[in-house]
Amino acid sequence: xxxxxxxxxxxxxxxxxxxxxxxxxxxxxxxxxxxxxxxxxxxxxxxxxxxxxxxxxxxxxxxxxxxxxxxxxxxxxxxxxxxxxxxxxxxxxxxxxxxxxxxxxxxxxxxxxxxxxxxxxxxxxxxxxxxxxxxxxxxxxxxxxxxxxxxxxxxxxxxxxxxxxxxxxxxxxxxxxxxxxxxxxxxxxxxxxxxxxxxxxxxxxxxxxxxxxxxxxxxxxxxxxxxxxxxxxxxx
Amino acid sequence: xxxxxxxxxxxxxxxxxxxxxxxxxxxxxxxxxxxxxxxxxxxxxxxxxxxxxxxxxxxxxxxxxxxxxxxxxxxxxxxxxxxxxxxxxxxxxxxxxxxxxxxxxxxxxxxxxxxxxxxxxxxxxxxxxxxxxxxxxxxxxxxxxxxxxxxxxxxxxxxxxxxxxxxxxxxxxxxxxxxxxxxxxxxxxxxxxxxxxxxxxxxxxxxxxxxxxxxxxxxxxxxxxxxxxxxxxxxxxxxxxxxxxxxxxxxxxxxxxxxxxxxxxxxxxxxxxxxxxxxxxxxxxxxxxxxxxxxxxxxxxxxxxxxxxxxxxxxxxxxxxxxxxxxxxxxxxxxxxxxxxxxxxxxxxxxxxxxxxxxxxxxxxxxxxxxxxxxxxxxxxxxxxxxxxxxxxxxxxxxxxxxxxxxxxxxxxxxxxxxxxxxxxxxxxxxxxxxxxxxxxxxxxxxxxxxxxxxxxxxxxxxxxxxxxxxxxxxxxxxxxxxxxxxxxxxxxxxxxxxxxxxxxxxxxxxxxxxxxxxxxxxxxxxxxxxxxxxxxxxxxxxxxxxxxxxxxxxxxxxxxx
Numbered sequence: 001x002x003x004x005x006x007x008x009x010x011x012x013x014x015x016x017x018x019x020x021x022x023x024x025x026x027x028x029x030x031x032x033x034x035x036x037x038x039x040x041x042x043x044x045x046x047x048x049x050x051x052x053x054x055x056x057x058x059x060x061x062x063x064x065x066x067x068x069x070x071x072x073x074x075x076x077x078x079x080x081x082x083x084x085x086x087x088x089x090x091x092x093x094x095x096x097x098x099x100x101x102x103x104x105x106x107x108x109x110x111x112x113x114x115x116x117x118x119x120x121x122x123x124x125x126x127x128x129x130x131x132x133x134x135x136x137x138x139x140x141x142x143x144x145x146x147x148x149x150x151x152x153x154x155x156x157x158x159x160x161x162x163x164x165x166x167x168x169x170x171x172x173x174x175x176x177x178x179x180x181x182x183x184x185x186x187x188x189x190x191x192x193x194x195x196x197x198x199x200x201x202x203x204x205x206x207x208x209x210x211x212x213x214x215x216x217x218x219x220x221x222x223x224x225x226x227x228x229x230x231x232x233x234x235x236x
Numbered sequence: 237x238x239x240x241x242x243x244x245x246x247x248x249x250x251x252x253x254x255x256x257x258x259x260x261x262x263x264x265x266x267x268x269x270x271x272x273x274x275x276x277x278x279x280x281x282x283x284x285x286x287x288x289x290x291x292x293x294x295x296x297x298x299x300x301x302x303x304x305x306x307x308x309x310x311x312x313x314x315x316x317x318x319x320x321x322x323x324x325x326x327x328x329x330x331x332x333x334x335x336x337x338x339x340x341x342x343x344x345x346x347x348x349x350x351x352x353x354x355x356x357x358x359x360x361x362x363x364x365x366x367x368x369x370x371x372x373x374x375x376x377x378x379x380x381x382x383x384x385x386x387x388x389x390x391x392x393x394x395x396x397x398x399x400x401x402x403x404x405x406x407x408x409x410x411x412x413x414x415x416x417x418x419x420x421x422x423x424x425x426x427x428x429x430x431x432x433x434x435x436x437x438x439x440x441x442x443x444x445x446x447x448x449x450x451x452x453x454x455x456x457x458x459x460x461x462x463x464x465x466x467x468x469x470x471x472x473x474x475x476x477x478x479x480x481x482x483x484x485x486x487x488x489x490x491x492x493x494x495x496x497x498x499x500x501x502x503x504x505x506x507x508x509x510x511x512x513x514x515x516x517x518x519x520x521x522x523x524x525x526x527x528x529x530x531x532x533x534x535x536x537x538x539x540x541x542x543x544x545x546x547x548x549x550x551x552x553x554x555x556x557x558x559x560x561x562x563x564x565x566x567x568x569x570x571x572x573x574x575x576x577x578x579x580x581x582x583x584x585x586x587x588x589x590x591x592x593x594x595x596x597x598x599x600x601x602x603x604x605x606x607x608x609x610x611x612x613x614x615x616x617x618x619x620x621x622x623x624x625x626x627x628x629x630x631x632x633x634x635x636x637x638x639x640x641x642x643x644x645x646x647x648x649x650x651x652x653x654x655x656x657x658x659x660x661x662x663x664x665x666x667x668x669x670x671x672x673x674x675x676x677x678x679x680x681x682x683x684x685x686x687x688x689x690x691x692x693x694x695x696x697x698x699x700x701x702x703x704x705x706x707x708x709x710x711x712x713x714x715x716x717x718x719x720x721x722x723x724x725x726x727x728x729x730x731x732x733x734x735x736x737x738x739x740x741x742x743x744x745x746x747x748x749x750x751x752x753x754x755x756x757x758x759x760x761x762x763x764x765x766x767x768x769x770x771x772x773x774x775x776x777x778x779x780x781x782x783x784x785x786x787x788x789x790x791x792x793x794x795x796x797x798x
Contacts (some may be wrong), residue, residue: 070412102411131311131318133331159321161314169317169410206321207359207413 037193038217042225044077044187044203072185076107076205077229078173079189080180082212083200086155087177091115096160096170098126103160103170107206112155112176119147125164132158135174159206171206203227242541246534254526262519269511270504277503278473278482281438285484285496288436292486296391296404299420302349304406307418312341312356313408317415320358335365343367345418352428353401353421355380359414361405370423373397380405380419393424393444393492400424400442400449402489424492426450432486438498444491453497457481466493473500540570544577592690599647599691606652610661612739621645623729624722626773627766637722644697645726651681651698663739675710678702701726706760724763728754728770731762747774 092114096103099121108116120126120142128148129138135158139148152158155176162168173180183189196219204210208230215223315337322330338356346354346367355366355374361381366374374380374396380403381394394403401421408416422428424442429450432440441451441461451458456477464474464483472483479501486494563571603617624645628638652660655677659670666674682699685691700723703709705716709727719727735750745753751771758764 106411129310129314131314131334131337133322133329133333157321157325159314159318161310161317163310163314166308166310166313167410169314171321204325207324207415209324 036219037195038219039190039192039222040194040201040215040217040225041188041190041222042079042227044074044079044183044189044227044229046073046077046187046205046208046229071102071104071106073205074183074185074187075105076171077203078107078109078180078182079191079201079203079227080109080173080175081177081191081194081199082202084177084179084195086112089113089178091151093117094172095119096172097121098128098162098168101165102168103162106169107171107173107182109173109175109180109182110152111178112174113151113153114174115149115151116172117147117149118160120144126168127163128160129163130158130160132156138163157206173204201225203229205229241538243534243538246537247530250530250533251526254530255523258519258522258526262515266512266515269515270508273507273511274480274500274504277500277507281482281498281500281503282484285436285438285482285486285498288496289484289486292432292435299349300391300404300406303345303351303354303404303418303420306345306348307406307408309341309345312338312345313410313415315341316356316358316364316408317410319364320415339365339367341365342418343371346371349420351420352423355419355421356408356416357419358416361417361419363419364416368421370399370421373399374419374421380421391489393489394421396421400444400492402428402492424449426452432494432496436486436496438496440486441495441497443493443495449492461495461497464493464495540574544570544573595688595690596643599643599650599688602653603647603650606649609657612737616733616737617646617649619733620648620726620729623732623770623773623777624725626777627725627729627769628722630769630772631721631725631765633721640693641697641722641725643691644694644722645729647681647685647691647694648698648701648726648730649677649681650684651677651679653684654680675702679711696720697722697726699723701730703727704761705763708760719763721763721765725766725769728762728766732770 089111092110094108094110094114095117096105096108097119098104101122103118110116118126118128118139121144123144125141125143127139127141128150130136134154135152135156137150139150141164142148152172152174155174158172158174160170160172179191179194181189181191194217196217198214198216200212201215202210202212211227211229213225213227215225217223315334319330319334319338322334342354342356342365344367345351351368353366353368353370353374355363355371357363357380361379363374363376363378363380365376378396380396380401381392391402391404394401401423403422404420406418406420407414408418424444429440429442429452432442433452439452441453441458442449443461443464446462448458448462451461453461453476457479458476460474460476464472466485466488474481474483476497479499482498482500484496486496488494563574607613607616607618621642625638625642628641633641652674655673659666659673662670678699678701682695685695685698697720700712700714700719703712703714703719703723704727705719705724707713707715709719732747732750732754735753736744736747738744751774754762754767754770758767
């Protein structure tokens with residue numbers, strides 16, 4: 001409930017002070033470029049992969065060939081600053097392979113304008129489409145060995161699916177600045193060159209939700225911050 | 237009041253016994269038939285319901301399977317997952333189009349599986365969108381079941397709002413994660429009860445915690461149904477509103493019990509009359525056979541007894557139907573009775589014959605004694621008897637008439653017992669008074685015979701043997717055919733013997749003369765037929781009688797030495 005409330009507050013604030021903030025942000029960004037930033041390091045700990053009880057299925061899960069290696073859930077978390085202004089970043093090249101009937105990696109985080117390739121590494125057709133608002137696309141079906149790409153310009157979240165294999169999904173986070181990262185498999189992460197000041201850091205997982213924290217960044221200094229997901233509410 | 241006949245009594249007694257036994261047997265049988273019909277109806281219902289249970293389980297399985305198949309919709313999953321992720325992300329605004337997509341998919345699936353309500357729910361079973369007939373009662377945000385219950389079976393009974401639903405859950409999975417579920421709801425209402433009833437070809441009811449949620453049976457029966465307790469054996473028989481019902485539990489879903497019901501009474505009512513009717517026909521046939529049997533039995537029992545009693549009554553009324561009673565062979569006792577009766581009859585007959593012989597002996601002795609009073613008439617009665625019998629043979633009289641003739645001729649002069657010796661033995665001519673005395677002997681003889689019952693047939697011979705065809709005879713002066721033939725024969729025989737016999741006053745004439753005399757007097761004194769019969773019998777009489785009793789047959793005139 002705290003989480004919901006905070007989301008609501010942030011959304012409301014964004015809507016209300018949006019125009020003013022954007023004028024301020026442009027001035028602030030040019031100032032940041034002049035001074036050297038700080039560094040944020042920390043650990044993300046997942047306590048629960050999926051909280052929903054799973055109803056018994058009618059059939060055994062379908063399996064073609066050997067079961068693909070499960071991707072570590074920690075790699076589906078992204079750490080980012082939510083209140084830093086947009087910066088101009090060079091487009092990134094990212095790739096999400098379609099292998100063993102799953103998207104690998106499950107999550108990529110890119111800067112706006114980046115191009116993501118979707119090579120088909122399975123011996124059969126795949127498809128890539130998205131219903132995400134403002135970023136809906138459909139790359140059509142394409143055969144084994146070929147690849148198609150999509151450029152993401154709008155910051156936010158894009159969920160990607162395959163219309164042939166309904167259990168496949170991937171998520172792409174698009175940021176308008178460069179202060180974001182995906183933690184290592186041991187949960188550690190580091191974001192360099194963060195402008196000094198008081199900022200909000202978010203650890204986000206598509207299903208578990210997000211955890212926000214305020215940090216004060218000093219120039220040339222390391223700031224430690226740890227996250228535990230999901231946020232356990234009192235009494236739970 | 238006369239006592240009933242033995243036949244009737246035997247008939248009634250045997251028939252009543254058989255009817256009573258048959259009645260008892262049929263009463264017991266009809267009860268058993270009723271029981272058996274009920275049992276078979278209950279068994280039929282149970283097996284039909286067993287089949288239905290399997291079919292219904294299969295139907296549920298198929299429904300889950302088709303929902304599971306439809307759940308693999310990329311559009312639905314993509315829309316739901318995208319929407320759910322956006323919802324949980326503070327920086328994202330939730331999209332109306334995504335919810336609409338989910339809604340559309342839910343409606344489509346609901347339509348395809350024909351669900352009352354089909355909801356797409358999130359991981360906490362909170363409804364995102366619903367489709368189907370009753371979609372309105374599952375608004376967005378409603379939790380289907382207890383979200384905290386981790387051990388969720390794929391099918392369960394859930395109370396949503398004011399209604400109870402049978403819910404089948406199918407998970408929506410994306411990779412290793414479960415993003416939500418499809419909740420297929422079937423309202424446990426009268427509509428579903430009717431559907432169950434149609435499938436089971438009977439009645440159906442849905443019970444929950446001792447209350448009837450819905451049923452297709454009438455009000456009072458449904459009220460009684462609330463007392464239903466599930467039994468281990470499965471099927472049960474229960475009395476609902478006074479009727480007997482076969483109840484088969486179809487399935488159990490949490491607190492909710494599904495029952496198939498059928499009224500045994502109503503089903504049995506259709507079949508019992510048919511079975512009883514068959515039984516009634518058999519009973520009717522058995523009764524008919526019983527009637528025939530008892531008639532036969534009564535007749536076999538009573539016929540020999542009837543015969544015996546008829547013989548006995550014939551004997552007591554004096555008719556001479558003295559034939560022996562035949563042995564019926566139907567029972568030893570009756571045969572013994574008949575044998576005893578027959579030997580009684582035999583001894584009675586021999587006693588009677590003895591008595592008759594005694595009488596006859598006495599009468600003959602009397603006649604002989606009479607004849608002996610006059611030496612000239614000795615043997616007269618015997619000879620007249622022999623002549624009369626010979627004449628009777630010529631005239632072809634039957635045996636009985638011959639017997640009468642023989643004895644009658646022997647006794648014809650018995651009345652002379654009352655005639656004094658001096659008149660009888662007088663050698664001279666009789667005075668008129670003496671002749672009158674002689675003339676009384678036929679009536680006197682008849683009077684004597686009348687006292688002996690078995691000599692009654694001989695009376696006319698004795699009484700009328702002096703009548704003449706011209707009516708000048710005595711005692712009555714009868715004419716021609718008014719005189720019995722036997723009397724006429726004896727008259728001729730008497731005259732012939734008298735003529736050929738010696739008398740005190742004259743010697744006997746030879747037969748030829750006697751015949752001539754007889755012939756001369758035919759029509760006046762003598763009967764022509766009888767005279768001709770005598771003439772015809774004469775040679776035979778000479779041949780046959782002489783060697784037997786030369787003395788008696790000594791009808792050639794000669795003097796008898798005293």
